[in-house]
Amino acid sequence: MQWVEVTGRTVEEAKEAALDQLGVDEQDAEFEILEEPKSGLFGRLRSEARVRARVVPTAPRPKVERRERRRGSRERGGSRERRPSSGGGQRAETARKGQTTVTTDEPQVHVKPPTLAQEADVAKDFLQGLLDAFGLDGDVDSQELDEDTVEVSVHGSDLGLLIGPKGQTLTSVQELTRTVVQRKLGARSGRLLVDVADYRKARREALERFATGVAAKVRDAGVATALEPMSPADRKVVHDTVNAIDGVTTTSEGEEPNRRVVILPQS
Numbered sequence: 001m002q003w004v005e006v007t008g009r010t011v012e013e014a015k016e017a018a019l020d021q022l023g024v025d026e027q028d029a030e031f032e033i034l035e036e037p038k039s040g041l042f043g044r045l046r047s048e049a050r051v052r053a054r055v056v057p058t059a060p061r062p063k064v065e066r067r068e069r070r071r072g073s074r075e076r077g078g079s080r081e082r083r084p085s086s087g088g089g090q091r092a093e094t095a096r097k098g099q100t101t102v103t104t105d106e107p108q109v110h111v112k113p114p115t116l117a118q119e120a121d122v123a124k125d126f127l128q129g130l131l132d133a134f135g136l137d138g139d140v141d142s143q144e145l146d147e148d149t150v151e152v153s154v155h156g157s158d159l160g161l162l163i164g165p166k167g168q169t170l171t172s173v174q175e176l177t178r179t180v181v182q183r184k185l186g187a188r189s190g191r192l193l194v195d196v197a198d199y200r201k202a203r204r205e206a207l208e209r210f211a212t213g214v215a216a217k218v219r220d221a222g223v224a225t226a227l228e229p230m231s232p233a234d235r236k237v238v239h240d241t242v243n244a245i246d247g248v249t250t251t252s253e254g255e256e257p258n259r260r261v262v263i264l265p266q267s
Contacts, residue, residue: 007048010037016259018053020252023236028191030056055148055191113189116150119181123152123192126180130173134161151193152177159197167203170196171231204237211241215263219247224264229254235261 004021008014015031022029035050120142127140131154138156145151154162163170174194182188195201211227218225227238235252238261242250249266252259 003052003054005034005050005052007050008037009048011049011051014049014051015053016252016255018051019232020235020239020261022053022055023233024055025232026256028055029053113187114181114185116144116148116190118185119188119190119192120144120150120152122181122184123177123194126177127152127154127173127194130162131156136161145193149191149193151195153198154194154196156197162196163199167199170194170199203234207234207237208241211238211263212245215242215245215248218263218265219245222265224262226253226262227260229258229260235259238263 004018006014006017006021008017011033015026018031019026019029030053032052033049034052035047037049038047124140124142131138131140136156136159138154138159140152140154142150142152161169162173164172173196174192177194178188178192181192193200214225214227230238239250239252242248242261242263247266249264251262251264253262254260
């Protein structure tokens with residue numbers, strides 16, 4: 001996962017700027033604070049906060065092999081009290097025989113991180129089941145966008161139920177799909193996106209056209225314009241679009257969920 005490095009007057013401001021660049025929510029990112037902001041004379045800012053961030057990689061969760069647990073239980077008898085210990089994935093078992101205490105360490109097996117193709121297969125099965133549950137007709141396919149990202153798409157007609165107003169239902173479907181993949185495979189190793197009826201693609205293209213038009217007006221009039229609040233993913237589209245145009249630049253202001261992009265003339 002690629003890191004981005006940003007600055008801001010405060011650590012929180014730098015974090016928000018990083019989220020804009022990554023196009024993800026805060027729970028999907030991890031941060032490293034490289035430098036705290038420093039004040040100079042009379043309260044003036046001497047140096048800004050510096051933060052490094054990336055989309056958080058999903059590490060595999062360790063699991064104890066069930067067969068080993070069952071076999072150990074049979075060997076020691078099933079009526080003994082089990083208490084988890086706090087160290088190193090070890091499991092402590094206490095058996096009271098007079099004054100005797102027996103502690104046994106059990107083996108730990110790590111789950112191999114799934115491939116993007118495995119994640120996509122589980123996601124497609126879940127989304128197909130979702131279509132069947134709602135009585136909707138559609139086809140589900142997947143595409144690897146890069147080495148860390150896979151997108152699973154649902155195509156068909158009358159799929160508005162899975163999109164919802166301003167894509168809110170689609171966002172929930174995506175989070176639910178990610179949860180199902182995590183539980184089914186025991187881990188996730190990439191970034192999983194879900195699209196329905198090309199909604200995200202159409203919205204991205206509409207945002208690009210809209211941002212280009214606003215940027216042209218800002219450049220000609222020389223007056224900054226603040227856009228309506230948007231999600232981190234939508235803000236990233238606007239930032240990327242406007243910053244490719246000469247004579248204008250962008251910044252973000254406000255806090256979630258009311259954070260918005262401001263398009264400014266470039267000095």
